[in-house]
Amino acid sequence: MRPLRWSLFGLLMVFWAVPLIAADGEADSLIKRMMNAVQGINYEGIFVYIQDHGVETMQIMHGVDDGVVRERLVTLSGDPRELVREGDVLLCMRRDSSGPCMEPRKTLQGLPGVVPMREYEAPVRRYYRVRLGETWRVANWHCRVVHIQPRDELRYGHRLCVHEESGMLLKSQLLTPAGQVLEQFMFTQLSFAEHIPAERFAPTLMSDRGEVMHWQEPAADDRVESMPTQWRIRELPRGFELTQATRRQMPGETHPVEHLLLSDGMASVSVFVVQVDQPRDLLVGMTRAGAMHALARPHEDHQITILGEVPAATMQMIAENIYRESADD
Numbered sequence: 001m002r003p004l005r006w007s008l009f010g011l012l013m014v015f016w017a018v019p020l021i022a023a024d025g026e027a028d029s030l031i032k033r034m035m036n037a038v039q040g041i042n043y044e045g046i047f048v049y050i051q052d053h054g055v056e057t058m059q060i061m062h063g064v065d066d067g068v069v070r071e072r073l074v075t076l077s078g079d080p081r082e083l084v085r086e087g088d089v090l091l092c093m094r095r096d097s098s099g100p101c102m103e104p105r106k107t108l109q110g111l112p113g114v115v116p117m118r119e120y121e122a123p124v125r126r127y128y129r130v131r132l133g134e135t136w137r138v139a140n141w142h143c144r145v146v147h148i149q150p151r152d153e154l155r156y157g158h159r160l161c162v163h164e165e166s167g168m169l170l171k172s173q174l175l176t177p178a179g180q181v182l183e184q185f186m187f188t189q190l191s192f193a194e195h196i197p198a199e200r201f202a203p204t205l206m207s208d209r210g211e212v213m214h215w216q217e218p219a220a221d222d223r224v225e226s227m228p229t230q231w232r233i234r235e236l237p238r239g240f241e242l243t244q245a246t247r248r249q250m251p252g253e254t255h256p257v258e259h260l261l262l263s264d265g266m267a268s269v270s271v272f273v274v275q276v277d278q279p280r281d282l283l284v285g286m287t288r289a290g291a292m293h294a295l296a297r298p299h300e301d302h303q304i305t306i307l308g309e310v311p312a313a314t315m316q317m318i319a320e321n322i323y324r325e326s327a328d329d
Helices: 006-015 025-037 104-110 122-126 312-320
Strands: 043-051 054-065 068-075 081-086 089-094 128-138 141-150 157-162 169-175 181-192 211-216 224-226 231-233 241-248 257-263 268-275 283-289 292-299 302-308 322-324
Touching: 025 128, 025 141, 025 157, 122 128, 128 157, 128 169, 141 169, 231 257, 231 268, 268 312, 283 312, 292 312, 292 322, 302 312, 312 322
Parallel strands: none
Antiparallel strands: 043 054, 043 181, 054 068, 068 081, 081 089, 089 211, 128 141, 141 157, 157 169, 169 181, 224 241, 231 322, 241 257, 257 268, 268 302, 283 292, 292 302
16 A cells, blocks of 8 residues: 555545535625625735745636636746636646646635635534624725634634625635634735626646646536445544535546545535555555645555545544445445
8 A cells, every 4th residue: 555645636626525604693794795706706916825834926817707707827936837717617737747737726716725605504503603803904905804713623713804895805714723824815916897808818828848737527417426325434523414425437547436525514524435456556644735634545445535624633533434334234
């Protein structure tokens, strides 16, 4: 068996799930405004993304035209990289040939490097405290802080600063249960626009020495199917439930990948299971990048890989309780 390496994430990020959140009163209203605003705001700006003492500076442009979302993301520090999105199609370019081109999750829902939210679920209040806080000034705009604090050690907290007039998220921090910042993003420049012409989203970083990655969300066909699963988890971390089980046939792969999605209503954990033909290809171990943990363990001739922005103890608990139910059970 081989140790788990962080490069495994590239294949699995296409399954990444959308977390959910709940709140009360004014905080609830502000979060709803943010959720509704993200799809329709036209803006451009510069933001910094901080993780594990590393800092990335990026330029972003985001627009919506006739219901089609367009986005262009360019690195301003480190190796030159550019990502252009139109609808569900991503085109990523880089001049070097090492490392990931760019993580799609950093532009999910048009919000760079933050937890996206789509709907509320009342049970979340059992596991998080949500309240309004002070007013900050970010990128020369005033924003209101929303504190989301976990009630136990099994999940992370969030501190969001939202521009109240537009609903735009200007700053986001992901926090340990003790309040330590694990990763964050913050705009340093930001401007809003009525309309951004489509030609401004055209890619500019083209090089024969580099790499172009073209990715498109697969159509809803028989390659992805909801299904009952033989894989079970004896004891889930408090508040987490199995919300989805699917199977996907990945291009070029012999065996389909089963995906189990676990959620507490906000945080989510993905469990991937795939049959492996050669024992030497099995991975084992856990690694971390910022708030993201990846844990791999074998189960007979199957590889189990767990991905989640949750504490290591939560990952271990899930891994130790996974088993395959036999047909006779």
